[in-house]
Amino acid sequence: MKVIIVGGGETLFFLCRNFTARGYQVVIINREKDECIQLSRQLSAMVVCGDGSDAGILKEAGAIGADAILAITPNDQDNLVVCQLASLKFGVPKAIALANDPDNTEIFEKLGVSAFSTTQIVGSLIEQRASLEQILNLLPVGEGRVNVTEIVLGADSPVVGKLLKEINLPENALIAVIIRDNNPMIPRGENDLQEGDRVLLISLPENHGPVLKSLTGEQM
Amino acid sequence: MKNSRYIVVVGCGRLGSHLANCLSRDGNSVVVIDRVEMTLNDLSPDFSGFRINGDATHMAVLKEAKLKNADVLIATTHEDNVNLMVAQVAKKIFHVPHVLARVFDPKREEVYAQLGIDTICPTSVAAGMFLQAVANGGKGQNGTSP
Structure with missing residues (x-):
């Protein structure tokens, strides 16, 4: 997998370190000469110094043949x-843009570019974590259209002691895994839920609240 | 003023302010947007349109300029990418019938022609005029002698 990342700063550094650790081939495009020198010393990635929105620079970075491009500049x-x-001129199959202004996420999608907003992701994470202490982990997947949530069932949970098939879960939700005493299992209708079970829940953001409520009993 | 149109000009530099002044003088309703408040002072005293101080890459600023009512949008900032983004947003989201963007980089111009964005590239235009002047061997042509 060959990935081009355009941008700089801490995000780029850690992202790149992460990708190279997974064995991806990474090319960085950055405008600042000093930062380029630093990056090329610290990372095992090719660094191209220049403007990532210049076709010549993209070509130099090997945009033809790249599997994905990630644009994370502050602009x-x-x-x-x-x-x-990258996608129109060089046919890069996956092009993903950071939308610094959360309003631009929707606009970029309308203009045909996949976009994500860290503000939105971090914001919803904090909101959802702060609202419920039973939530151990929350991971938005599919550009935030699906939530994977890990929760722990307390003694006051209305589903404790019930069989899975007896629970009336709202639409578009699935209990995917139950972890009991560190043993994960993929449950079926005959399995029950007990206090202290860690439940991995898959839900859509629009009914995330009601689904959590049905498992924890708490008001969101 | 039979042909009064609603025109939004993004960027109030040398080109933007000149265009805004001319279009306003011709009887159009003109709105000028620029990120730097100072540059809006470059408009001529008889400019009768509106001035908005803000970043045109922000939706709120474009909404404030009532872009959805505009007949024409001209993007003239000194950053190609700002012009290209604003032009696309105007065309695809606000459905402005006529959108023009200044793009300095001829390579970028090609790609955006594919997306249906009308661009004017000062580099290509100037190059064309230079080449024509050279081909004419400097023989008396409009604009070549003072």
Whole structure:
């Protein structure tokens, strides 16, 4: 897998370290000469110094043949143009742009570029974690259209002691895994839920609240 | 003023302010947007349109300019990418019938022509004029002699 990342700063550094550790081939495009020198010393990635929205620079970074491009500069307009050039001119199959302004997520999608907003993701994480202490973990997947939540069942949970088939879960929700005494199992209708069970729940954001409520009994 | 149109000009530099002044003088309703408040002072005293101080890559600013009512949008900032983004947003989201963007980089221009964005590339235009002047061997042509 070959990934081009356009941008700088801590996010780029840790992302790149993560990707190279997984064995991806990473090429970085950054405008600042000093930062490029630093990055090339610290990371095992190719670093191209220049403007990522310049077709010549993208070509130099090997955009032809890249599997994905990630534009994470602090300027939304640059992220948009980088992704559009990469996919239209070089046929990069996956182009993902950071939308610094959360309102731009929707706009980028309308203009044909996949986008994500860290503000939105972090915001919803904090909101959902703070609202319920039983939530151990929450992971938005599919560009935030699906939530994977890990919760622990307390003694006051209305589902403790019930069989899975007796529980009336709202639409679009699934109890995917139950972890009991560190043993994970994929449950069926005949399995029961007990106090202290850790439950891995898959739900859609629109009914996330009601689903959690049905398992924990708490008001969201 | 039979042909009064609602025109939004993004960027109030040398080109933007000149266009805004001319279009306003011709009787159009003009709105000028620029990130830097100072540059809006470059408009001529008889400019009768509106001035908005803000970043045109933010939806709120474009909404404030009532872009959905606009007949024409001209993006003239000195950043190609800002012009390209604003032009696309105007065309695809606010459905402005006529959208023009200044793009300095001829390579970028090609790609956006594919997306149906009308661009004017000063580099290509100037190059074309230079080449024509060279081909004419400097023989008396409009604009070549003072």
